[in-house]
Amino acid sequence: MEDHLKVTPVEGEERDGYYVQPLLKRVWAVQLDILKGIDTICRRHNIRYFGWFGTLLGAVRHHGYIPWDDDMDLAMVREDYERFRYYAKTELPMGWVVSEEYPTWICILNTNKFQLDQKFLDRFHGCPFITGVDIFCIDHTPQSIEDEELHINMFQAVNSLCLNWNLPEDDAQWNGVSKWSYLAEIEELTSCPIDRQRPVKAQLYFLADRIAAMYWEDGSHEMTRLTRFSKDRHYRIPASCFEKIIEIPFEHTMLPVLEDYDLICRLDFGENYMTPIRIGDHEYLKKQISALKKIYETEGKIFPECFNMTFE
Numbered sequence: 001m002e003d004h005l006k007v008t009p010v011e012g013e014e015r016d017g018y019y020v021q022p023l024l025k026r027v028w029a030v031q032l033d034i035l036k037g038i039d040t041i042c043r044r045h046n047i048r049y050f051g052w053f054g055t056l057l058g059a060v061r062h063h064g065y066i067p068w069d070d071d072m073d074l075a076m077v078r079e080d081y082e083r084f085r086y087y088a089k090t091e092l093p094m095g096w097v098v099s100e101e102y103p104t105w106i107c108i109l110n111t112n113k114f115q116l117d118q119k120f121l122d123r124f125h126g127c128p129f130i131t132g133v134d135i136f137c138i139d140h141t142p143q144s145i146e147d148e149e150l151h152i153n154m155f156q157a158v159n160s161l162c163l164n165w166n167l168p169e170d171d172a173q174w175n176g177v178s179k180w181s182y183l184a185e186i187e188e189l190t191s192c193p194i195d196r197q198r199p200v201k202a203q204l205y206f207l208a209d210r211i212a213a214m215y216w217e218d219g220s221h222e223m224t225r226l227t228r229f230s231k232d233r234h235y236r237i238p239a240s241c242f243e244k245i246i247e248i249p250f251e252h253t254m255l256p257v258l259e260d261y262d263l264i265c266r267l268d269f270g271e272n273y274m275t276p277i278r279i280g281d282h283e284y285l286k287k288q289i290s291a292l293k294k295i296y297e298t299e300g301k302i303f304p305e306c307f308n309m310t311f312e
Contacts, residue, residue, distance in 0.1 A: 005118060007126035007306045015067035016276060023309040026127040027285070028065055031072040032251060033124070034096075034108055034133045038074070038084075041091050047080045050245055050256045052136055053268060060261055061274055064251040070282050072133045077223065077242050078216050081137040103159050103208035104137040104226055114292055128307060129288045140215040141222045141229070141236065147215075155211045156230045158186055162204035235267060282311060 010022040042049055051059050052075035058066040076084060085106060088098050092108065099107040109132040115121070116128050124131070142148045161182050164173050174182075183200065187193055190211070194203050212226045222236045229235045244259040258264060265273040289308060296303045 005116065005121060005304070007121055007304065009306075010126065016062065018067040018278065020067050021309040023127070023285070023307065024070060024282075026125045027070055027129070027131055028251070029125040030110060030127050030131040031133055032253065034110055034131070035072065035074075035253070037093055037096065038088075038108060038133060038135070041084065041087050042080075044091075045083060045087055047076070047084050047087075048245055048256070049074050049076045049080065049084070049135070050258050051075075051250070052264075055250075055255070056257055056261060057265055057269055057273060059248050059250045059255045059257060060265060061276070063249045066276075068278055070285055073136065074133060075136045075138050075225075077138045078140065078213055081135070082213075084135070099132065100205065103162060103205055104139065104212045105134065107132040107134050114288075114295070126306060128292065129285070136225060137212065138223050138237070138242065139212050139226050140218055140220040140239070141224055142215050143218065143220050151211070151214060152226075152230050154190055155208060155226055157189060158204055158208040158211060159227065159230075161186055162201060162208050165201040165204060237263070237267070282309075285309065286311060 010025050012022045012025065013020050038049065041047065050056075051073070053073040054066050054069045054071070055073045058064055058069060085098065088106075088108065092098070095111060097109040097112045099109055099112075101107070109130055110124060111120070111130055113130065114128050115124075121128060142151050161179070164171075165179065167173055167179075169179065183194055186204075186207075190207065192207055194200060194207075221239050223239050223242065224235050224237060241258055241260045241263060245256050246259045247254040247256050249255075292307060293303050
């Protein structure tokens with residue numbers, strides 16, 4: 001850890017009756033930089049992407065971030081998602097990371113650890129934290145009800161086991177059953193053997209992602225976010241909605257969004273999506289601030305206020 005770090009001051013501001021603290025504005029600035037990196041690769045390879053979840057709502061309602069939001073969400077249809085994931089691993093700036101922790105969802109990170117050297121802080125607006133942009137995959141759905149049920153059941157089973165694999169064996173999630181028993185059931189359900197001599201979670205991740213992509217070229221008329229669709233069968237989007245992308249203002253840049261963004265916003269946030277409801281707990285920032293404070297405490301140093309924020 002360097003002494004006498006110089007961090008350029010950032011002013012907080014009030015937006016829609018909410019005070020946006022300086023650290024949150026630093027995080028936004030880093031995410032916008034990451035967005036530029038993503039956009040560069042997408043333009044180079046003719047890959048389409050668009051705002052999703054809170055980022056889409058922020059663009060539509062606030063022409064930028066929702067004031068109490070601390071992340072950036074993008075989405076791509078499966079065809080573009082596969083191509084972007086391929087190119088990103090070699091074409092992102094040095095030190096950036098493609099995090100593949102959850103099936104059908106990657107995160108582009110500017111680092112994989114705290115960075116407290118002056119060069120990094122100068123490059124990333126005085127923000128020492130791991131900061132990323134989420135990219136979600138939009139998948140094709142089967143055309144028959146029977147195939148849909150099998151598709152969802154297989155994905156749910158493999159995805160759930162993948163997400164919980166590293167939990168201890170005595171965790172309540174396992175209901176007193178060995179996770180290896182669940183693994184055997186997955187192998188029988190999918191007819192895909194899992195190599196016990198290799199990392200199991202990585203194999204489950206790959207399997208869940210391949211199941212999600214099963215109808216990639218099936219010519220289906222509907223698409224969805226499979227993790228949401230497995231819980232809500234009404235979360236269906238006509239494939240035609242993904243044919244036209246427009247750009248709308250977002251902070252100091254332009255953000256690609258689906259032309260029929262009203263349909264997506266109503267699906268995710270309800271009919272009254274233009275009426276703000278303040279939610280969000282900044283959980284990932286809380287954890288990183290807490291961890292960094294412990295590092296400073298261990299070294300007997302005063303924690304810089306510019307790396308801190310208060311939480312309601």
